[in-house]
Amino acid sequence: AQSVTQLGSHVSVSEGALVLLRCNYSSSVPPYLFWYVQYPNQGLQLLLKYTSAATLVKGINDFEAEFKKSETSFHLTKPSAHMSDAAEYFCAVSPSGNTPLVFGKGTRLSVIA
Amino acid sequence: GAGVSQSPSNKVTEKGKDVELRCDPISGHTALYWYRQRLGQGLEFLIYFQGNSAPDKSGLPSDRFSAERTGESVSTLTIQRTQQEDSAVYLCASSLDGVGEQYFGPGTRLTVT
Numbered sequence: 001a002q003s004v005t006q007l008g009s010h011v012s013v014s015e016g017a018l019v020l021l022r023c024n025y026s027s028s029v030p031p032y033l034f035w036y037v038q039y040p041n042q043g044l045q046l047l048l049k050y051t052s053a054a055t056l057v058k059g060i061n062d063f064e065a066e067f068k069k070s071e072t073s074f075h076l077t078k079p080s081a082h083m084s085d086a087a088e089y090f091c092a093v094s095p096s097g098n099t100p101l102v103f104g105k106g107t108r109l110s111v112i113a
Numbered sequence: 114g115a116g117v118s119q120s121p122s123n124k125v126t127e128k129g130k131d132v133e134l135r136c137d138p139i140s141g142h143t144a145l146y147w148y149r150q151r152l153g154q155g156l157e158f159l160i161y162f163q164g165n166s167a168p169d170k171s172g173l174p175s176d177r178f179s180a181e182r183t184g185e186s187v188s189t190l191t192i193q194r195t196q197q198e199d200s201a202v203y204l205c206a207s208s209l210d211g212v213g214e215q216y217f218g219p220g221t222r223l224t225v226t
Binding site for chain 1: 117146148153154155157158161172204206214216217218219220
């Protein structure tokens, strides 16, 4: 069975600082991996996805994530946090891309001025 | 273009009542998913429709939950004899052919009193 672990339910960074949100997955096959963002009172929006092409994936708003098979990780980073990045971030995995997503529990990102 | 829409946006119901939640997917999307997001939790998969195939109901938590989809359009999630633990945000998503990115609606916040 697939599973996703997001380390840290809450991460707080200063404006302009590096953002690092951690995600580890378990999968018996090479997975499809996703990061979604949920702003307050809004639906989920796709940030980026890994589908077995380049291991470094670039997404919207300067976010990127690197697929590391040896570490079964797909951590999300952004070089410089903005206040507008404050939101809930979810990592998700799908074993074949055409099955329901398995989500982590989410990480709430706070950005301090 | 229009995204995934859901109605109602908020629903308050008394314990024991039945509720129906509606999802309008993006036109042309053959795959439709229902997820549940309870407070402080990640998203839990409920049910998945793909074209004319039998739906994947493996995520439904009890027989009080059911869902229907008319062709490749509207879906309705029904919860019978609601319980307080059913309180959650119910999210609907659709994808073009069941592969890759899922587009999420804004959700229906269900409160059972």
